[in-house]
Amino acid sequence: MDRIFTLASRANGATSSAYVAAQVAAHDHEQSCGDCGKPGPSVLMDDGWQGTVQNCPESDRLRRIQRAQYDSDHNGAPRVRTVSLTPDDQALLAAEVYDWLNARPGMHDQSTWVGPISADGIRLPAGKEPPAGITLCIAGAVCHLAGYDLHTEPVPAAVGPYRMTAPIPRTAARLLDLTEEQAQALFFTPSPLAMARLAELAHRP
Ligand SMILES: [Zn+2]
Numbered sequence: 001m002d003r004i005f006t007l008a009s010r011a012n013g014a015t016s017s018a019y020v021a022a023q024v025a026a027h028d029h030e031q032s033c034g035d036c037g038k039p040g041p042s043v044l045m046d047d048g049w050q051g052t053v054q055n056c057p058e059s060d061r062l063r064r065i066q067r068a069q070y071d072s073d074h075n076g077a078p079r080v081r082t083v084s085l086t087p088d089d090q091a092l093l094a095a096e097v098y099d100w101l102n103a104r105p106g107m108h109d110q111s112t113w114v115g116p117i118s119a120d121g122i123r124l125p126a127g128k129e130p131p132a133g134i135t136l137c138i139a140g141a142v143c144h145l146a147g148y149d150l151h152t153e154p155v156p157a158a159v160g161p162y163r164m165t166a167p168i169p170r171t172a173a174r175l176l177d178l179t180e181e182q183a184q185a186l187f188f189t190p191s192p193l194a195m196a197r198l199a200e201l202a203h204r205p
Contacts, residue, residue, distance in 0.1 A: 007093040008146035011175040012160070015073040020147065022069045024127060026062035030055055030163060031125070031149065037163045053163050090177055095202035097141050098195070109135035110191045113156040113168040124150040138194055139172035139187045146175050176201070 014020050030036040035056035042049040055063075101108045107130060109115050114122050115135035124130055126147045136144060144150055148158035148171065158171040173183035186197050199205075 006145055007089060007096050008142060008175060010089070011093060011177070012146045012148075014147070015070055019066065019069045019073055022062070022066040023147065026059060026066055027126065027147075027149075027160075029062055030059050033059065091201065091203045093142075093176060094198055095204065097138065097145060098198050098202045098204065100145060101136075101138070101141055101195070101198075104130075107135055108137070108141075108191060108195070110137045110187075110189065110194050113137050113140045114150045114152050120153070122150070122152040137168075137187065138198055139169045139183075142172040142175050143168055146171075 009020050014023065033056055036053075036059050038054045040052040040054040042051055044050075111117065112135070114124060114137075116133065119133075122134065124134060124136075124144060126144070126149050130136065130144070136150075140150055143158040148160050150168065151157050151159055151165075156168055157165040158168050159165045160171075169183060169187045172178075172187065173180070176183075176186075178186065182201075186194060186201070189197065
């Protein structure tokens with residue numbers, strides 16, 4: 001799987017292949033650097049105090065390159081964190097996930113976000129083709145295609161920029177722009193029915 005500009009990465013705020021490449025470079029550095037990801041001071045956000053992480057000067061440099069790419073893609077227009085998908089793009093993203101899972105028989109398993117459930121400490125890096133034996137549910141596949149690392153320990157989570165982590169279903173619901181009911185119907189459903197609903201979202205017969 002190439003680290004290219006996909007609809008899923010666009011739903012996550014990416015703007016071009018060059019932007020995705022800059023984001024991946026910074027993300028890869030922060031994942032492997034011993035000085036990045038240390039707990040920083042908490043900040044007061046709308047939903048209460050939130051922890052932050054501190055990163056090293058090299059991370060700052062790579063994130064500056066990423067921001068410069070964004071500004072260049074947008075001619076300096078104000079930055080937005082995420083872009084809501086149009087209904088057409090939502091259908092295309094659902095189709096992207098549908099085709100990706102269908103092309104990988106045996107990988108789709110709705111019983112766990114990232115599996116197999118018997119394995120300890122799975123870590124699926126963003127942009128890497130999942131190794132044989134790894135399973136993903138629809139929500140896990142959406143997050144993976146959008147450029148998130150997926151971890152199963154300490155809890156199953158999607159890990160994005162600056163090592164910010166969020167539950168896989170919440171992240172996938174945001175990316176796909178689903179209502180809570182739609183997310184329940186898609187993510188907490190056994191395989192054949194879940195894939196049928198994904199096909200519906202993708203406007204596939
Ligand atoms: Zn670092």
